Amino acid sequence: MARQKPPLIQPAADPVLPDPDVISGREPTVQVQLQRIPVTQALGETSFIPVCEPSLDGNELEYVTEAIRTNWISSAGRYIPEFEEKFAAACDAEYGVACTNGTAALHLTMAVLGLEPGDEVILPTFTMIATPNCVRYTGATPVLVDSETTTWNFDLNQVEDAIGPKTRAIIPVHTYGHPVDMDALNELADKHGLWVVEDAAEAHGARYKGRRVGSLGDAACFSFYGNKIITTGEGGMITTNNEQIAELGRNLRDHAFSTERHFWHRYVGFNYRMTNLQAAVGVAQTEKLDDYVAARRHNSALYSELLAKIDGIRTPPEAGDVENVFWMYGVLVDPDVFGMSRNDLREALAARGIETRTFFIPIHFQPIYHAQYEGQSFPVAEAFCANGMYLPSASSLTDSQVRYVVAAVGEIASAV
Numbered sequence: 001m002a003r004q005k006p007p008l009i010q011p012a013a014d015p016v017l018p019d020p021d022v023i024s025g026r027e028p029t030v031q032v033q034l035q036r037i038p039v040t041q042a043l044g045e046t047s048f049i050p051v052c053e054p055s056l057d058g059n060e061l062e063y064v065t066e067a068i069r070t071n072w073i074s075s076a077g078r079y080i081p082e083f084e085e086k087f088a089a090a091c092d093a094e095y096g097v098a099c100t101n102g103t104a105a106l107h108l109t110m111a112v113l114g115l116e117p118g119d120e121v122i123l124p125t126f127t128m129i130a131t132p133n134c135v136r137y138t139g140a141t142p143v144l145v146d147s148e149t150t151t152w153n154f155d156l157n158q159v160e161d162a163i164g165p166k167t168r169a170i171i172p173v174h175t176y177g178h179p180v181d182m183d184a185l186n187e188l189a190d191k192h193g194l195w196v197v198e199d200a201a202e203a204h205g206a207r208y209k210g211r212r213v214g215s216l217g218d219a220a221c222f223s224f225y226g227n228k229i230i231t232t233g234e235g236g237m238i239t240t241n242n243e244q245i246a247e248l249g250r251n252l253r254d255h256a257f258s259t260e261r262h263f264w265h266r267y268v269g270f271n272y273r274m275t276n277l278q279a280a281v282g283v284a285q286t287e288k289l290d291d292y293v294a295a296r297r298h299n300s301a302l303y304s305e306l307l308a309k310i311d312g313i314r315t316p317p318e319a320g321d322v323e324n325v326f327w328m329y330g331v332l333v334d335p336d337v338f339g340m341s342r343n344d345l346r347e348a349l350a351a352r353g354i355e356t357r358t359f360f361i362p363i364h365f366q367p368i369y370h371a372q373y374e375g376q377s378f379p380v381a382e383a384f385c386a387n388g389m390y391l392p393s394a395s396s397l398t399d400s401q402v403r404y405v406v407a408a409v410g411e412i413a414s415a416v
């Protein structure tokens, strides 16, 4: 008689949240408008404005065609080293290691650092799930810290307090494109002998004291997912000035084949290779990086100028000697002043054809992590989660679309 097979993966239980309303459930349905409200006229025929979309208006098609014509479509081919060189140079970094996605770039880097169970890595609770997951994949433990309201990045005083004998590394996340205060962080890390790995997945082209993110720690990880500032469909890259990290990353990306003897493996590697097709898109996108950054900064400045006239909407920060690239144009809704909650505002915008997205749900609220952080509180991240949302943020957004979105917010505010 056949015996029962072991159970498949089981889901984690939902946490009991202090205020369940913090997490909105269902996404509002975005209506495609046909000239229903007066401001729509600014947009012409239809007015569906997506929260984000890629721009593919450079040499993408030409380079991809070349890759196909020459039969180089897998993980060898000239676009891969070219993309690595050009993107690393755009980050003021010496080396680039292209891989399958941003999460793979983070995991590869954690593997290169040799993390093991028992090791700790400090990172913000207010981030996307890949940041703690890459630590977990190695068996090490993410240690969470809260954000600061001035930059929306993690609070360096709390980072310092979180450093202990098991700490091995710190992952600063340049939240929504705003660089972390890297000089202060590096000083702290140097004092304690810790690795610094930038999670720059949202910050392509951002500047800190004139220097590009991607070269400001021991290594940095980028994502080229479809909604990132530049995209390869799916893709990622490690950038670094550390030759050893680059070499190990390159080796682990490709099953850690030994150089002296084929089919001989001294590390547990991965197949995280990028294809020449993706890299071809990446080269074309890198050529446009400065244009997209300029567009995002232009749109954000216009949004912030227009939104300043509406009470109860906090616009995104740019604090210190930095250039935020506003990957997502995030705002915080103060329900008491605005007269309506973030969730209700999202519904009202959706009814006007405007797609929005809520901020991240903090890591300590996640079913897979909450038990580990029982009793710890992160009030700033929790307030971001309750009140934050992104307005449409694509590089291709036009001035009239920005004006339309702000006019809609204004109309909604004056109707309550």
Ligand SMILES: *Cc1c(COP(=O)(O)O)cnc(C)c1O
Pocket (backbone or CB within 6 Å): 101, 102, 103, 104, 127, 128, 130, 131, 173, 199, 201, 202, 222, 223, 224, 225, 235, 236
């Ligand atoms: C997008 C993102 C990632 C993951 O990138 P993928 O390419 O989707 O794997 C990691 N960290 C942050 C902060 C991100 O926003």
